[in-house]
Amino acid sequence: MDTDVFRAWITDIATVIREQRDHLTQLDAAIGDADHGANLDRGFTAVAAALEADPPASPGAVLTLTGRTLISKVGGASGPLYGTAFRRAGKSLGDTSDVDLTALAAALEAALGGIQQLGAAKEGDKTMVDVLAPATSAFSKAVAEGQSAADALGALVAAAQAGAEATVSMQALKGRASYLGPRSVGHEDPGAASSALILAALRDAVLASP
Amino acid sequence: MDTDVFRAWITDIATVIREQRDHLTQLDAAIGDADHGANLDRGFTAVAAALEADPPASPGAVLTLTGRTLISKVGGASGPLYGTAFRRAGKSLGDTSDVDLTALAAALEAALGGIQQLGAAKEGDKTMVDVLAPATSAFSKAVAEGQSAADALGALVAAAQAGAEATVSMQALKGRASYLGPRSVGHEDPGAASSALILAALRDAVLASP
Amino acid sequence: MKKLINAPDDVVTDALAGLAAAHPSLRLDAENKVVIRGDAPRPNKVGLVSGGGSGHEPLHGGFVGYGMLDAACAGEVFTSPVPDQMLAATQAVNGGAGVLHIVKNYTGDILNFQLAAELADDEGIEVVSVVVNDDVAVQDSLYTAGRRGVGATVFVEKIAGALAEEGASLADVAAVAREVNERSRSFGVALTSCTLPAVGKPSFELAESEIELGIGIHGEPGRERTTITTAHNLAGTVMDAIADDMPLSGDVLVMVNGMGGTPLMELYVMFAEVQRYIEGHGARVARNLVGNYITSLDMQGFSVTVTQLTDTLTRLWDAPVDTPGLRWGR
Amino acid sequence: MKKLINAPDDVVTDALAGLAAAHPSLRLDAENKVVIRGDAPRPNKVGLVSGGGSGHEPLHGGFVGYGMLDAACAGEVFTSPVPDQMLAATQAVNGGAGVLHIVKNYTGDILNFQLAAELADDEGIEVVSVVVNDDVAVQDSLYTAGRRGVGATVFVEKIAGALAEEGASLADVAAVAREVNERSRSFGVALTSCTLPAVGKPSFELAESEIELGIGIHGEPGRERTTITTAHNLAGTVMDAIADDMPLSGDVLVMVNGMGGTPLMELYVMFAEVQRYIEGHGARVARNLVGNYITSLDMQGFSVTVTQLTDTLTRLWDAPVDTPGLRWGR
């Protein structure tokens, strides 16, 4: 997977977030403050512009620029969390120009680690971690088992979608939704939903590459 | 017509205004500030209490106390106008204990004069004057012609109701409704409506007396 | 209707009690619903009295204090107070130099203050009345009750109050009050109606994108219903109405006033547009107020008031004031 | 949605431009959306920086000035600002005595201020952060992100600002800020939801007689939905929640704060009830604020904040302040 694949991933995220902006905001209105769609749309629009303006030369540089731009443009809880995640993933890739599945799995583990270090959320707290943790571990396992890219990414996205779905019945213990106590049950977490979109875009970008 | 008739008139007004409070307020909401019903209800409730607390000994004293109480309790445009009207009518009756139709006609003329002196409204300006002026003149004419009390009071109320109805098509030139310019057309003036109620109560009180 | 009240009939009394409790430097004549400066009457200082219907807070009770009003009479919601209240206020602040009545031009206010002035005269208190009528949305002609008194009332109370504090005579204080009024123009816009506590539903209905231009401060409908547009365009409409009536030049004092339910954020957006308009028309915004100063219960909307300053008016504007609603220099 | 704005994306920028235009003593870093005291940095004075999502005006930009904040960063509506803004603010006000970050306890604010403090540290600027978390509606436990920072933020900014103005050290200014926070509790109630400009419809829906108890300042639903009752009963509910968490005694500072769309008249009605409650529970309302200080766009509702005073806190509260939102003594 070369630089183009990673650039395609990020621009795909920008597109899908734009499309799902109102949906993400609606999820946030139910248990948060109704800005998650606008936050990510602002952030990834800025990222797409930054990638366009000064195209990075390696997969790692694409992700690092993405992370830095998200930190500078998003704000809220999701800005530092996603920003740190992409920066850690970029750092994990180093300056290699061709990323294999093992390196990608390590990068996703690093991203998850950054989010948990910063936000201290555990699985079950009803956050983006409930998507990223099971998805990353399913992906790492599939890669370790030597599955094909398509199968491993399929496992990634399936676990992500199941994780997002599973947040519906959870009571939030982190972020704004935790203020609602039991009233947070019955709604999908907006950050979990956006994480599932981000990982689905990764699969699509990789599989679409020649 | 003795003191009891005049006391009955005023307490009848209090009753009918209480019943029509919301209607008067609705008329005022359309072209004014939605308080005419509350204003008059507050005023006549206070008047009824004052008449109860220290019953005046003559028809003139009943009307004077009514006027003074309205001035002290109503506020707005209608407070000083109706208050002055009742005070002038009371003064016009003097301390006679039995009021005949001629004296009543003179008292109503005095009331109208007080309102016009204070508020400077002419007929056609879409105010209470559009009820009080034609009603008073119809009554004075009937009395001068020697008609019976029932007929003269019938003429009074018929002219009052026609006058109130006629305000619907007028453009307001006085009071708050004048700010609306042409938009004031098509609505009955609240003060005209309350004046018609007040005069109908007069007829009822006089005709109900033994 | 959802309001933070105990009962519609108690709202004026309860709010006055809260105002007095929050500001121990004020005295409350609860029976007459009059808010009075704690140190009134001040010997040889002209007393300033204003008042009107309630529902316009902080006007008038919130402008009682050093350098502004000596007393304010609160009527029922949107209903002029009665002469007894005005007389009580006048008596309470008369320090021997006479009393100025600042009256907004509404039939009810005019008539009740007129009766009150007669009563004060009977008691030997010298009273001069100044009528505020700054609302350009109303044609001042034979065909109306004349222009309404709106935003300029705040400026009249502040500037006349400052001059009175300096020890000026009743005639001079009245003259500066009239001067401020003559040099002032206002225009108001409603985005929503307002709900009187005693009525329980909005005074008029506006659809999702409708607004009313040229409203007063009593939830009366305006002169024209139109469609919401940008802050920039709205500022143009409002300022055109003002500038057509009083060409802009020199230093001006500007108030962008909220009607009670409009967030400060939006008022600042409006102020930026109004300032740009004024500076684009050759005048300079030398002083300003942005906030809720003369309101209409819970109405969303705003009004703009512009006053052409003179050196003296600027000096009096800058003079110290210490009231619940306006405070600086002390 | 009817708002006085040009476009949802411009509302923060336009409002900041209006704030700066209305208050020439403030400086605006428009690119970073930072409002700064005109005379910053002040040599050897501890710099005070706060910030957060917009939509809470006058907080924070309206509290920049003498005796309060040195700079405020404005995020998008209800969204924490980003570290770059906080760094720019920190640099602009660093006079060599270090900078205090006053952070409301929300995950986003905490994380972004944390990253900003690291960046400032890289540049050799000493930063201490104080977290405000006064909202008793949230259980402070393993099961939440901790109590939200709400009304006490205003008191922390005022009192820490006064101590900084006296020339105290960063450690002492941070200590008094923490002390104010620890001695403060708040509780909020919504009568209506609010509408974000970028969303265009209310964040939640309340029926004709429904209210939300225990709301924050971001249009989040509260902990419980119930039915509107009298101001007296509402004050009881709110004050019980506060007094259960912090027994009332001695002199207290009280704020009855409007959420943006509530008329001042109703806030005074509430204040009268709150004061009665407090005095009935053996404490005394020594100081108060009644008005819109920390808002939620156009939401109707209110919050109450109570702080147990000490002689020092009272002295610092009374010290002169000169900002768009709070001003006395100057």
Ligand SMILES: Nc1ncnc2c1ncn2[C@@H]1O[C@H](COP(=O)(O)OP(=O)(O)O)[C@@H](O)[C@H]1O
């Ligand atoms: N401590 C945390 N750890 C991981 N994710 C979190 C944490 N707090 C919040 N989140 C995620 O952030 C999302 C909200 O993001 P966003 O709405 O953009 O920010 P904000 O909550 O500041 O408005 C939540 O749905 C949740 O998934």
Ligand SMILES: Nc1ncnc2c1ncn2[C@@H]1O[C@H](COP(=O)(O)OP(=O)(O)O)[C@@H](O)[C@H]1O
């Ligand atoms: N100048 C005037 N002369 C006669 N009647 C008037 C005048 N101005 C107003 N009115 C009457 O007063 C009525 C309004 O009374 P009310 O609503 O109680 O007072 P306000 O207009 O002060 O709210 C109008 O409907 C009109 O009939």
Ligand SMILES: [Mg+2]
């Ligand atoms: Mg959010």
Ligand SMILES: [Mg+2]
């Ligand atoms: Mg009326």
Ligand SMILES: [Mg+2]
């Ligand atoms: Mg009225």
Ligand SMILES: [Mg+2]
């Ligand atoms: Mg947010």
